[in-house]
Amino acid sequence: MINIAVCGANGKMGQEVIKAVRTADDMTLVARIDINNGQFATIKDAKDSVDIDILVDFTQPQAIYENALYCLNNNINMVIGTTGLSDSQIDELKKLSETTNTGCLIAPNFSTGAVLMMKFAQMAAKYFNNAEIIELHHNQKKDAPSGTAVKTAAMMAEVNDNLASGNCAETETIEGARGANSYNNIHIHSVRMPGFMASQEVVFGSNGQTLKIRHDSTDRECYMPGVLLAIRYVSEHKSFVYGLDNIL
Numbered sequence: 001m002i003n004i005a006v007c008g009a010n011g012k013m014g015q016e017v018i019k020a021v022r023t024a025d026d027m028t029l030v031a032r033i034d035i036n037n038g039q040f041a042t043i044k045d046a047k048d049s050v051d052i053d054i055l056v057d058f059t060q061p062q063a064i065y066e067n068a069l070y071c072l073n074n075n076i077n078m079v080i081g082t083t084g085l086s087d088s089q090i091d092e093l094k095k096l097s098e099t100t101n102t103g104c105l106i107a108p109n110f111s112t113g114a115v116l117m118m119k120f121a122q123m124a125a126k127y128f129n130n131a132e133i134i135e136l137h138h139n140q141k142k143d144a145p146s147g148t149a150v151k152t153a154a155m156m157a158e159v160n161d162n163l164a165s166g167n168c169a170e171t172e173t174i175e176g177a178r179g180a181n182s183y184n185n186i187h188i189h190s191v192r193m194p195g196f197m198a199s200q201e202v203v204f205g206s207n208g209q210t211l212k213i214r215h216d217s218t219d220r221e222c223y224m225p226g227v228l229l230a231i232r233y234v235s236e237h238k239s240f241v242y243g244l245d246n247i248l
């Protein structure tokens with residue numbers, strides 16, 4: 001049995017993870033951690049009371065780095081779904097995971113459809129020299145751009161060093177009109193409103209044609225097979241992984 005603690009247990013994703021863990025024959029839920037009315041308020045409180053094999057974190061961007069430092073320094077393996085970690089923080093966590101031999105899998109998106117959308121976008125980025133990303137989420141999402149958009153841009157940038165090729169010099173008459181200029185000039189536009197859960201469209205263009213690759217999550221259930229897969233992977237391998245695509 002794999003002993004699971006869920007951090008952010010009372011949140012939208014935390015609740016879904018709890019349901020999924022309860023249906024898995026090889027896992028036991030040992031702790032529900034949440035600063036807001038959790039069985040335990042902190043990871044330390046939970047660790048002092050129960051044996052945790054893997055902590056699954058779906059909290060918030062401001063909390064995740066501290067949570068991860070605590071877990072990796074205290075030999076608690078992690079599966080991280082919380083978004084908002086910077087590239088340098090991810091590098092630091094990778095080093096810490098390796099020096100402490102503690103497993104840590106970070107995935108900005110656990111849905112298989114979104115992972116495929118990212119892979120397809122990376123494939124297309126070899127053949128187009130212009131691309132932009134539009135991500136659309138519910139209006140309670142705290143970070144922008146989404147972790148999925150950042151990871152998608154990073155994957156596309158690995159295969160093409162300029163994705164705004166031939167664009168003229170631009171002036172924004174309203175600041176932000178062109179979105180965030182991320183890796184290799186890939187612009188990311190973040191939409192926030194009710195009605196969306198999590199969607200992303202990667203738009204490619206070249207003379208005389210456009211290509212759009214789109215993924216829509218319509219229910220948080222779509223993330224759960226990926227979360228369970230990640231838990232089993234970390235339980236077995238105790239290594240550092242960034243991106244679900246690396247274990248599919």
Ligand SMILES: NC(=O)c1ccc[n+]([C@@H]2O[C@H](COP(=O)([O-])OP(=O)(O)OC[C@H]3O[C@@H](n4cnc5c(N)ncnc54)[C@H](O)[C@@H]3O)[C@@H](O)[C@H]2O)c1
Nearest residue numbers: 008010011012013034035036059063081082083108109110
């Ligand atoms: N990786 C993925 O596939 C994926 C999918 C959806 C959402 N997310 C990310 O997951 C995170 C959570 O999303 P959500 O929609 O469930 O948010 P939410 O606001 O519904 O839930 C967050 C929960 O975490 C708790 N919390 C905050 N700080 C904490 C701390 N320091 N310790 C313990 N508990 C704490 C809050 O009280 C809340 O109950 C966000 O970063 C979101 O972007 C990732």
